Amino acid sequence: MTGAAGVAGAGPSSPIAARVEVVRPAAADSRGKVRAVTAVTVGEDEAVFPGHYPGFPIFPGVCVIECVHLSGLRTPPPGSAGLELVAVESTRFLRPVFPGNRLEVELVWTGGSGAWRCAAKVATERGAAAQVRLRFTAEEA
Amino acid sequence: MIGQVEIRKVLPHRFPMLLLDRVTEVVPGQRVTAVKAVTCNEPWYQGLGPDAAAEAYAYPRVLLLESWCQSAGLLATWESPDPDVLAGQVMLFGSVSGVEYHRPVLPGDVLEHRASITRVVDDTVIIEGGSTVAGEPALTVGLAVLAFRPAGELRPGDPAPAFA
Numbered sequence: 001m002t003g004a005a006g007v008a009g010a011g012p013s014s015p016i017a018a019r020v021e022v023v024r025p026a027a028a029d030s031r032g033k034v035r036a037v038t039a040v041t042v043g044e045d046e047a048v049f050p051g052h053y054p055g056f057p058i059f060p061g062v063c064v065i066e067c068v069h070l071s072g073l074r075t076p077p078p079g080s081a082g083l084e085l086v087a088v089e090s091t092r093f094l095r096p097v098f099p100g101n102r103l104e105v106e107l108v109w110t111g112g113s114g115a116w117r118c119a120a121k122v123a124t125e126r127g128a129a130a131q132v133r134l135r136f137t138a139e140e141a
Numbered sequence: 142m143i144g145q146v147e148i149r150k151v152l153p154h155r156f157p158m159l160l161l162d163r164v165t166e167v168v169p170g171q172r173v174t175a176v177k178a179v180t181c182n183e184p185w186y187q188g189l190g191p192d193a194a195a196e197a198y199a200y201p202r203v204l205l206l207e208s209w210c211q212s213a214g215l216l217a218t219w220e221s222p223d224p225d226v227l228a229g230q231v232m233l234f235g236s237v238s239g240v241e242y243h244r245p246v247l248p249g250d251v252l253e254h255r256a257s258i259t260r261v262v263d264d265t266v267i268i269e270g271g272s273t274v275a276g277e278p279a280l281t282v283g284l285a286v287l288a289f290r291p292a293g294e295l296r297p298g299d300p301a302p303a304f305a
Binding site: 011012013014015017047048050051052053054056058060061062063065066069085086087088089090091092093096 | 153154155156157158159184185186188189196197198199200201202203204206207210231233234235236237238239240241242292295
C-alpha cells in the first residue's frame, strides 16, 4: 500500500488509501436487522498525515466518516446496487484516531426502495472512536 | 484580501489538507465567506487510471465537508489564532449533523463556503452554513460543533478524552 490517496476499484476518488476488509458481509440477523462488519487499518503513510497536522498526525474526522462510507460501499444491503452517499445525517467523534490504529466498523442498514440509512459504530483498540449515520441512494437490483 | 498568509496564521492544516484558498469576508464572532478552487492536481485524483469514469472525478464528499469545516474553524479561531498544534489548543470536530450533498463538485469548480456562529458554550462553538458552486447549492451543513482541547490531552497512548 502506497501513501497515494486511493480509488477503490471503480469507486469514487477518496482521500484515504487504506483497504476495507469485509469481516462480515451485510446479512439479516435473527431479529431481521441487516448488519455488517468491516475493518480498516490506518497506515502511517496515508496522504493526509503530512498536512493534518505537521509533526502531529491525527486521522481527520472526515476520514473516519470516509472509512464508514467506503465500508458501506463494500457491504451493500442485500438487493441494492449503485449506492451513492447523499447525506451525513449525524456524526459524533469520541476519541482521536492515530496512524497505525485499526478501526473496526459495525454497520446497521435500514431502509429500502432506493433509500438506505447506515448507522455505524467505529472503534479502535482503545475503545469507541465515533458514531456515524449516513444516507445513501441506491438502484434496487 | 485575506489569502494564504493570513489563513496559515489561523489554521494548522497544511498541504495536502489545507482546503481553503481565500477568505472573502469575515465578521468575527458572526460569519465568514471563504473560497476553495478544486483542481485535478489534488492527490485524491492520483490513483485514477486512463479508464476512470467522469463520476470518479467528483471531489470526495467528505473533503467538501472538511473544506467547509475549515472555514468554520477559521471563523471560530479568527480572534485568538493558535496554529501550533504541538503546544496550544487543537481544534476538533465534536460532532456534525444534517450534512446534505446536492450535486457533484468537479475539477474547475470554485466552492464558496458560508458559515455562521449560532452559539458559543464554554470551549465549544456551534456553526451552521453551506457551500455553493456558481450560485448553485452543493452542500448544506445543519450543525457543526467545534471543540478546542489542549494538545497535551491528545498524545497517542494516553487515555483519550471524550469529545462529546
